[in-house]
Amino acid sequence: MRVVFLDRATISPQTTLKELPFPHELELFEHTTAEQVSSRIRHADIVISNKVKLSERDISGAENLKMIAVAATGTDNIDLRACHSRGVVVSNIRNYALQTVPEHTFALIFALRRSLVAYRNAVRAGRWIESGQFCFFDFPIRDLKGATLGIIGDGVLGRAVADIGKALGMQVLFSAYKGRTDMGPLYTPFDELLEQSDVITLHCPLTPATRNLIGEAEFTRIGEGRRRPLIVNTARGGLVDESALVAALKSGKISGAGFDVVTEEPLTAGHPFNEVLGDPAFILTPHVAWASDEAIQSLADQLIGNMVAFVEGRPVNVVTAQ
Structure with a gap:
């Protein structure tokens, strides 16, 4: 599995991202502009995005894309209709910011x-x-x-x-x-x-x-x-x-x-x-209400869990699925 994280900088550098337990190649980008999205996800199986927008054009050009793991609850940056028509599973993060x-x-x-x-x-x-x-x-x-x-x-x-x-x-x-x-x-x-x-x-x-x-x-x-x-x-x-x-x-x-x-x-x-x-x-304040140390770690753990569940054939927190 080729996994591409488009905006790693949106998660605190002090947060631990656990190792993915399945065979994979992980490519991390701190930031990704709109012009860079298509080329960076073209050969990806799984794309991780927090706030980077993924348009119908981007999704259509990613021939191997199977899953988008959203590193947030909101999915308004993802063209969900395009994902549905392509059979791309989108999973988000839930209930991590309750405190x-x-x-x-x-x-x-x-x-x-x-x-x-x-x-x-x-x-x-x-x-x-x-x-x-x-x-x-x-x-x-x-x-x-x-x-x-x-x-x-x-x-x-x-x-x-x-x-x-x-x-x-x-x-x-x-x-x-x-x-x-x-x-x-x-x-x-x-x-x-x-x-x-x-x-x-x-x-x-x-x-x-x-x-x-x-x-x-x-x-x-x-x-x-x-x-x-x-x-x-x-x-x-x-x-x-x-x-x-x-x-x-x-x-x-x-x-x-x-x-x-x-x-x-x-x-x-x-x-x-x-x-x-x-x-x-x-x-x-600069969009940090969600960003306690405890909440971000919970988000990161759930993000990994969403990808593992998908690879194991039991997708969770699905917004739109196959």
Whole structure:
């Protein structure tokens, strides 16, 4: 088996990739551009990709291709229809981030609700010395107990976030997607969640139905209330209209935002988030909510396991199969 890993650099160098137990030739590339994909996978039996896009043209030109092992949960970078028509098995990684993403979500929430960045910046600027007393009160500090946590997305990550929120004494709401009214009595209508939540956090996939789920109209609705919620996105860039978010933050319709993902990654020079990177009410981390040491090792182990299972004729975590 010829195995080609197109973007090894997307997995921490400290992570151990176990030896594949079947006869193979492994070729590792730290990065692969769109122009390099076709030539690099042309003779591969198994292709490993985290974020490198594999188009119909790339897949059609890889005559020996039998499996794509996705080193992530999301498969929007793979042309699944082309794989299905070619009989190429695609397997992804599942449930490896059950601790790390919820913890990162709440790290952002705690930092914003307690103005940690603003206070840290003020201390560094000498404000504590200037105050002349043991503390100062320049920025708001809000407890989470009693606050309302609105969660969009009720998969394993959304429910893990809910569990933490409940343990902290928060009231938890799960929302139906915008325009959905058939989700049952346990779901709060989307517009009502926007109005009632002190913190809104997204844990849903990016699909045509969820793109710009929160945009200018939603921020206008939020701004009509008194809660001025936090907006947190550790799911996918594109779920929130990023220009509209910046405008909402600047106008005071929301009290803060914590994002781990953007539509264009890495962040580009012209991205609207650059306008608020210096605002302590805005925290942007570089798509690392998933990346605790423990989670990455779990991902790597599952990645190897997916390939072994395929070679042994019992494919697992299959997104599309023969």
